[in-house]
Amino acid sequence: MGDVGKREDQSQASFDGESAAVLTRELRESFNLGKTRSFQWRSNQLKGLLRMMEEKEADIMGALYSDLAKPQLESYLHEISMAKESVTFAMKNLKSWMKPKKVGSQAATFPSSANIVPEPFGVVLIISAWNYPFLLSIDPVIGAIAAGNAVVLKPSEIAPATSSLFARLLPEYVDDLCIKVVEGAVVETTALLEQKWDKIFYTGNGRVGRIVMAAAAKHLTPVILELGGKSPVVVDSNVDLKVATKRIAVGKWGCSSGQACIAPDYIITTKSLAPKLLDSMKITLERFYGKEPLESSDLARIVNSNHFARLSKLLDDDLVSGKIVYGGKRDEKRLRIAPTLLLDVPEDSLIMKDEIFGPLLPIITVDKIEDSIGVINSRTKPLAAYLFTKDKKLEKMFVENVSAGGMSINETVLHLANKNLPFGGVGESGIGAYHGQFSFDAFSHKKAVLSRNFYGEVSARYPPYTARKQRILRALLNFDIIGLILALVWHKS
Known part of the structure; x- marks a missing residue:
C-alpha cells in the first residue's frame, strides 16, 4: 500500500x-x-x-x-x-x-x-x-x-x-x-x-x-x-495528427506525468503511420516542455524514490534497449523523468506487462488499424480506451468490440469530466462506478417498497387450492385484463 x-x-x-x-x-x-x-x-x-x-x-x-x-x-x-x-x-x-x-x-x-x-x-x-x-x-x-x-x-x-x-x-x-x-x-x-x-x-x-x-x-x-490497467490509444492514419498528438500528450504527461489511472499507457498505430506520428509527438512535446523537459515547471515529478526506481527498471530492461526514440533522461535526485517515447517494444518486455503509471509511452505497430482491436482484447480489460479516427465504421467496431471501463473518441481522459457518465472499471480494472x-x-x-390497501382481495390466492382457483390465477397472471375481470367476478369462490 x-x-x-x-x-x-x-x-x-x-x-x-x-x-x-x-x-x-x-x-x-x-x-x-x-x-x-x-x-x-x-x-x-x-x-x-x-x-x-x-x-x-x-x-x-x-x-x-x-x-x-x-x-x-x-x-x-x-x-x-x-x-x-x-x-x-x-x-x-x-x-x-x-x-x-x-x-x-x-x-x-x-x-x-x-x-x-x-x-x-x-x-x-x-x-x-x-x-x-x-x-x-x-x-x-x-x-x-x-x-x-x-x-x-x-x-x-x-x-x-x-x-x-x-x-x-x-x-x-x-x-x-x-x-x-x-x-x-x-x-x-x-x-x-x-x-x-x-x-x-x-x-x-x-x-x-x-x-x-x-x-x-x-x-x-x-x-x-x-x-487501473494498460489504457491503449489507437491512432488511425486519417486523423489530424497535430491535434491528435496534443490531446494524447496532455492526457499522458499533463496528468501528473502519466501517474494517472486513465493516462494513455501505450499507442497502437500502423507501420506506415508510425514515423509521421513520432515526428508529430516530438514536435508537440518540445512545444509543451521545451528542449530540456527535466527543467520544466509544467511537469509533475515522480511521487517517490520507489516509483522512480520502478520506472527506471522498465527503461533499463534489456528488451527495450535501443527502442527509446525520444527522451529517456532521468534525474534521480529530483525524481524527474523526461517524457519518453519508445517504438516497437517487444510484447514480453517489462514495460508492456504492467501498467506504466509514469511518463513513458511505448508505440507498437500493426499492419492494419483494425488489428489493434485484437491486440487490446488479448490483454486484461483496461480502465480506459482511446481511438483517434474519422472513420465511423472503425469507431463503431471499436466501441462494440473493445471492453473498457470508459472510452473517449478523438480525445483522451475527458470522459472523466462528464458528471453524467459513470466512471469505473470492468474486469481487472475495477468493480462499480461513481461520479x-x-x-x-x-x-x-x-430498497424495493410495495404498498397495498385492504381492498381488492382475490381469495383464489389463498388455500385450499382448487382447480377453479388455479384457472383464475393462471388467467390473472398470463392475461392481465381478462385475469383481472375473472378474479373480480370469482373472488368469492
Missing part, C-alpha cells in the same frame, strides 16, 4: 485494531441515531466541503505541490475545480436523488403501488490514492455524504501533505461525529479492514484491491474498486 518508513512505526501505538473498533462503533452509534439521514444534514456537509475548497485553495495547492510538485494550473483544473464541480452538482440535485422513484405495478400485485427508495448503506470506508490525492479522496466522500452515510476517509500515506491536510481541515468544515479521517499506512489500513463496514470504496492497484476484497468478503461487505448521480447510487441501497 505504498511507502511506510518511520511514519508507520510512530503511528502503530496510536491506531490499532482496538482503535479502529472504537471508531466504527462510535460512527455506527451516530448513524443509528439518524443523524446523517436528513436532507439538511447532507446539504450542510456538502456546503462545508465547498466552503473548505474555496477558503483553503492555497493550502490544497501547497499540499499537492509538496506531494507531487504539481503545477498550479494542473492542481486547479484536475483536482480542485473538478471537486468543486462534483460537490456543486450534488448540492443541486440532492433532493431529486433522495426522492423515492415510483415504478409500475403488475396484475399479480393489483391493486398496489411500488417505489424504489434510496437509503444509505450505513458506515462506509473510503481508501484513496496518491496520484490525485485531493480529488480521489474528496469525490467519493461527496457521494457517501450525499447518500447519507457516516464516513471514514483513509488518505494515502504516499501523499503525506494532502493526507495531513484532510486530517486538519475536514473536522473544521464537516460533522466530525459522523465523518472521520484516519492517517497512516499498512498498520492503520489493516486495522480498518478488520472491521465490519457497510461498504468499502478503494482506489489504487489490483494487488491491494484483492486484499481489500478478501477483507470485505469476511463480512460480506460490498465493494467498489477503482483500479455525479452514480456516486449517490454507489453509496445507496435501492
Whole structure:
C-alpha cells in the first residue's frame, strides 16, 4: 500500500485494531441515531466541503505541490475545480436523488403501488490514492455524504501533505461525529479492514484491491474498486495528427506525468503511420516542455524514490534497449523523468506487462488499424480506451468490440469530466462506478417498497387450492385484463 518508513512505526501505538473498533462503533452509534439521514444534514456537509475548497485553495495547492510538485494550473483544473464541480452538482440535485422513484405495478400485485427508495448503506470506508490525492479522496466522500452515510476517509500515506491536510481541515468544515479521517499506512489500513463496514470504496492497484476484497468478503461487505490497467490509444492514419498528438500528450504527461489511472499507457498505430506520428509527438512535446523537459515547471515529478526506481527498471530492461526514440533522461535526485517515447517494444518486455503509471509511452505497430482491436482484447480489460479516427465504421467496431471501463473518441481522459457518465472499471480494472448521480447510487441501497390497501382481495390466492382457483390465477397472471375481470367476478369462490 505504498511507502511506510518511520511514519508507520510512530503511528502503530496510536491506531490499532482496538482503535479502529472504537471508531466504527462510535460512527455506527451516530448513524443509528439518524443523524446523517436528513436532507439538511447532507446539504450542510456538502456546503462545508465547498466552503473548505474555496477558503483553503492555497493550502490544497501547497499540499499537492509538496506531494507531487504539481503545477498550479494542473492542481486547479484536475483536482480542485473538478471537486468543486462534483460537490456543486450534488448540492443541486440532492433532493431529486433522495426522492423515492415510483415504478409500475403488475396484475399479480393489483391493486398496489411500488417505489424504489434510496437509503444509505450505513458506515462506509473510503481508501484513496496518491496520484490525485485531493480529488480521489474528496469525490467519493461527496457521494457517501450525499447518500447519507457516516464516513471514514483513509488518505494515502504516499501523499503525506494532502493526507495531513484532510486530517486538519475536514473536522473544521464537516460533522466530525459522523465523518472521520484516519492517517497512516499498512498498520492503520489493516486495522480498518478488520472491521465490519457497510461498504468499502478503494482506489489504487489490483494487488491491494484483492486484499481489500478478501477483507470485505469476511463480512460480506460490498465493494467498489477503482483500479487501473494498460489504457491503449489507437491512432488511425486519417486523423489530424497535430491535434491528435496534443490531446494524447496532455492526457499522458499533463496528468501528473502519466501517474494517472486513465493516462494513455501505450499507442497502437500502423507501420506506415508510425514515423509521421513520432515526428508529430516530438514536435508537440518540445512545444509543451521545451528542449530540456527535466527543467520544466509544467511537469509533475515522480511521487517517490520507489516509483522512480520502478520506472527506471522498465527503461533499463534489456528488451527495450535501443527502442527509446525520444527522451529517456532521468534525474534521480529530483525524481524527474523526461517524457519518453519508445517504438516497437517487444510484447514480453517489462514495460508492456504492467501498467506504466509514469511518463513513458511505448508505440507498437500493426499492419492494419483494425488489428489493434485484437491486440487490446488479448490483454486484461483496461480502465480506459482511446481511438483517434474519422472513420465511423472503425469507431463503431471499436466501441462494440473493445471492453473498457470508459472510452473517449478523438480525445483522451475527458470522459472523466462528464458528471453524467459513470466512471469505473470492468474486469481487472475495477468493480462499480461513481461520479455525479452514480456516486449517490454507489453509496445507496435501492430498497424495493410495495404498498397495498385492504381492498381488492382475490381469495383464489389463498388455500385450499382448487382447480377453479388455479384457472383464475393462471388467467390473472398470463392475461392481465381478462385475469383481472375473472378474479373480480370469482373472488368469492
